[in-house]
Amino acid sequence: MNNQRRNVLKTGSGAALLSVLASAGIIAPGMALAEWNKAAFDAKSMADTLKALGAGAPADSKDVQVTGPDIAENGAVVPVGVTSTLPNVTMVAILIEKNPSALAASFNLPAGTEANVQTRVKMGQTSNVYALVKSDGKFFMANKEIKVTLGGCGG
Amino acid sequence: MSMSRREFLQVMAVATAGGMSLHSDIALAEKGAAKLYDLPKFGNVSLLHITDCHAQLLPIYFREPNVNLGFGDQFGKVPHLVGDNLLKHFGFKPNSIEAHAYTYLNFEKAAETYGKVGGFAHLATLVKRMKATRPGSLLLDGGDTWQGSGTALWSNAQDMVDACKALGVNVMTLHWESTYGEARVKEIEEKDFAGQIDIVAQNVKTADFGDAVFKPFVMKNMNGVQVAIIGQAFPYTPIANPRWQTPNWSFGIQEENMQKTVDEARAAGAKVVVVLSHNGMDVDLKMASRVKGIDAILGGHTHDGMPAPVVVKNAGGQTLVTNAGSNGKYLGVLDFDVKNGKIAGYRYKLLPVFANLLPADKDMQTLIDKARAPYLSKLNEKLAVTEGTLYRRGNFNGTFDQLILDSLMKVKDAEIAFSPGFRWGTSLLPGQPILMEHVLDQTAITYPWTTVTNMSGEMIKTVLEDVCDNLFNPDPYYQQGGDMVRVGGLQWTCDPTGKMGARIQNMMLKGKPIDPAKTYKVAGWAPVSEEAKNSGAPIWEVVAEYLRDIKTVKPISLNLPTLKGAANNPGMA
Numbered sequence: 001m002n003n004q005r006r007n008v009l010k011t012g013s014g015a016a017l018l019s020v021l022a023s024a025g026i027i028a029p030g031m032a033l034a035e036w037n038k039a040a041f042d043a044k045s046m047a048d049t050l051k052a053l054g055a056g057a058p059a060d061s062k063d064v065q066v067t068g069p070d071i072a073e074n075g076a077v078v079p080v081g082v083t084s085t086l087p088n089v090t091m092v093a094i095l096i097e098k099n100p101s102a103l104a105a106s107f108n109l110p111a112g113t114e115a116n117v118q119t120r121v122k123m124g125q126t127s128n129v130y131a132l133v134k135s136d137g138k139f140f141m142a143n144k145e146i147k148v149t150l151g152g153c154g155g
Numbered sequence: 156m157s158m159s160r161r162e163f164l165q166v167m168a169v170a171t172a173g174g175m176s177l178h179s180d181i182a183l184a185e186k187g188a189a190k191l192y193d194l195p196k197f198g199n200v201s202l203l204h205i206t207d208c209h210a211q212l213l214p215i216y217f218r219e220p221n222v223n224l225g226f227g228d229q230f231g232k233v234p235h236l237v238g239d240n241l242l243k244h245f246g247f248k249p250n251s252i253e254a255h256a257y258t259y260l261n262f263e264k265a266a267e268t269y270g271k272v273g274g275f276a277h278l279a280t281l282v283k284r285m286k287a288t289r290p291g292s293l294l295l296d297g298g299d300t301w302q303g304s305g306t307a308l309w310s311n312a313q314d315m316v317d318a319c320k321a322l323g324v325n326v327m328t329l330h331w332e333s334t335y336g337e338a339r340v341k342e343i344e345e346k347d348f349a350g351q352i353d354i355v356a357q358n359v360k361t362a363d364f365g366d367a368v369f370k371p372f373v374m375k376n377m378n379g380v381q382v383a384i385i386g387q388a389f390p391y392t393p394i395a396n397p398r399w400q401t402p403n404w405s406f407g408i409q410e411e412n413m414q415k416t417v418d419e420a421r422a423a424g425a426k427v428v429v430v431l432s433h434n435g436m437d438v439d440l441k442m443a444s445r446v447k448g449i450d451a452i453l454g455g456h457t458h459d460g461m462p463a464p465v466v467v468k469n470a471g472g473q474t475l476v477t478n479a480g481s482n483g484k485y486l487g488v489l490d491f492d493v494k495n496g497k498i499a500g501y502r503y504k505l506l507p508v509f510a511n512l513l514p515a516d517k518d519m520q521t522l523i524d525k526a527r528a529p530y531l532s533k534l535n536e537k538l539a540v541t542e543g544t545l546y547r548r549g550n551f552n553g554t555f556d557q558l559i560l561d562s563l564m565k566v567k568d569a570e571i572a573f574s575p576g577f578r579w580g581t582s583l584l585p586g587q588p589i590l591m592e593h594v595l596d597q598t599a600i601t602y603p604w605t606t607v608t609n610m611s612g613e614m615i616k617t618v619l620e621d622v623c624d625n626l627f628n629p630d631p632y633y634q635q636g637g638d639m640v641r642v643g644g645l646q647w648t649c650d651p652t653g654k655m656g657a658r659i660q661n662m663m664l665k666g667k668p669i670d671p672a673k674t675y676k677v678a679g680w681a682p683v684s685e686e687a688k689n690s691g692a693p694i695w696e697v698v699a700e701y702l703r704d705i706k707t708v709k710p711i712s713l714n715l716p717t718l719k720g721a722a723n724n725p726g727m728a
Contacts, residue, residue: 070407070632073398073406151394151398152575
């Protein structure tokens, strides 16, 4: 276990940590707020979200992978990731079909960035989780079912 | 019920007349008994495997299930075979000692004939014999070792920790162990086990940064061969058991990390790679088909006492998948012959531990007696006598569970009761007294509280559907390895082949359909949410109160669902 990293991060909480990361150049000021696609995040259904993102009906791709647990340990913080080996990926989005608003996260990737993102999402019920990737101007998708259960009653 | 060895052999001789196929005189019976454990040495790498003993230090009775359904790809396949179908598949004769060891058939009569199974003192004798013929062999413990008895609970797992050290366990992985909390598990690993027992688990990481909590694997040199033992803890611990007990640990199947760990072990020189797993057998079978480079998965969790391994083909060659049952009933022995860095052959045998055929190891017996001494008066309280067989295993209900449901409904004045579909819990024969110890064998957990909840009809359906999907989801990676929640009061129909949300049908209470909008009083126990801590008296107190009151338990009829789509299923008898 990397205890030093753990302790550094424990002491540097909240806003203080953010400013540390910002001053270290890890997060550029305003980066998180740039190009906020309000319509896409406000959209309820998968179809409306894809429309708002200008993705239409993306093709399924084996070169896009959604990573995450088969069954969530805690629906409030489900670790989900997207990786892709497609060329020139400029955008990665994570959509959760059964959430009240499908779009959970959208990442704009500067040129030359490896398409590999990780985040935590909130899920109220079992749902397909979709990864949407924009590569060379075209959209591609992949999905994985993540189960959210009541728990208990195991072996 | 305990007999001397000579008395037992006499019974065996007499049993022939009653249709039991053993031998007609004592000398032959004795020879037959010796033959059961006469396992010639094979090869140069030997792994002894125990799993899911659920803290049963003394010999017990254990009835195997007559309902263990498999559907889709799992239909009629190991481990979803019961009774005669299991005998036929593995080539055992009806009424043989093996038939009793691996199936529920003629349970009462066979249990009286062959006597109790398991017990650490008898297991210790068998382990010593195997180690004597197999120098350098390792003893692996698949977990669910520290939980399942009053003494384990009250000693905070110490009795089992000491017994496992005395038994000579070398490597273990975890499931119920984690319900003693992170601190206690780490304390045992770092103090009691230091230098003797390695806890391995490639799939337990810290929830924040994903750092390893335990060693992913250990490398052992056995007669000049490098052998890697990779750990796979129960993937759904924080879901099936309370998350507040392991708040900083994250689990999951972690298939990619398993492949990475196998590759690392191979790169480090391992000629034999074995996974000590608590996935459950269906999950192990799927994992074996997808991960390359594992020679064998020694599995547990689903309590399937499977006499032979399943050979799974995959891109890397083949993987043996075994499952070694529960409650101390068996010792798995896997021998590999490794020549020039390659496995040239293997032998596997799942040895049943018959207490009457294996004399108790004195040192182990002394240790057990000492550990139990402070609790004897509590354990030996006679609560009632049972007229029928009490057991738990089975997909939908068992007589001991029905007794728990009846206790909950009576004592809590509830119209419906739920009891978790645990697979541990020992069996009692007709006429046996029910001691407090036996009630604890079914209930001793670190979150034993009873609950009374006003639940809407809709919520009742949601709960049943949720648990049913954990059992019958066609994809093994979504199965959690327990049985269906036991249901008291409510009549219902179950279609295991249905989709999530459509398996639970025709819910009725006292002849009336359950109204989704109406509220019902539901009693239960073993709540996983932190808010439900100390919600009501521990379940064993409720069951004990009920038993003291009724004194005699009449033969129990089970409240079972009407099943759809299960006709002619080889997993049901």
